[in-house]
Amino acid sequence: MKVAVTVMLKNGVLDPQGEAVRSALLGLGFFDVKGVRQGKVIELDLADGTDLNEVDEMCKQLLVNSVIESYTVESI
Amino acid sequence: MKVAVTVMLKNGVLDPQGEAVRSALLGLGFFDVKGVRQGKVIELDLADGTDLNEVDEMCKQLLVNSVIESYTVESI
Numbered sequence: 001m002k003v004a005v006t007v008m009l010k011n012g013v014l015d016p017q018g019e020a021v022r023s024a025l026l027g028l029g030f031f032d033v034k035g036v037r038q039g040k041v042i043e044l045d046l047a048d049g050t051d052l053n054e055v056d057e058m059c060k061q062l063l064v065n066s067v068i069e070s071y072t073v074e075s076i
Numbered sequence: 077m078k079v080a081v082t083v084m085l086k087n088g089v090l091d092p093q094g095e096a097v098r099s100a101l102l103g104l105g106f107f108d109v110k111g112v113r114q115g116k117v118i119e120l121d122l123a124d125g126t127d128l129n130e131v132d133e134m135c136k137q138l139l140v141n142s143v144i145e146s147y148t149v150e151s152i
Contacts, residue, residue, distance in 0.1 A: 006117055021118060030134055036122035041082055045111035062100055
């Protein structure tokens, strides 16, 4: 089974990567871009039958800094 | 309107970040993890009515290295 963990900075946390992308897009003439946030997606290939609670545990222990980041888990 | 662009390394392209995460998860005792791929997600806040073709153009010009990366676009 495969799951995708999407990790984004929480609202209000400064996102310099996203700002850099926004600035670059404006420089290329894409004036419709009002804001950009950049996060990461981690695709996990897990043994069949793995409990999704285990994925939550991975997020808490390693994948996510819960002070500044939020995450979602979905099966793919 | 908001769209999310998910950028992943193509299959077969070495993913050292993903390998590092896999190794760290194994070190923490998560033995159900068979593989990890890490990519990025870029959330774009666009003016209403922006054509999705414009997002494709952004990907081609800046967001995606099409030699080694593939991407998907979805409205959120």
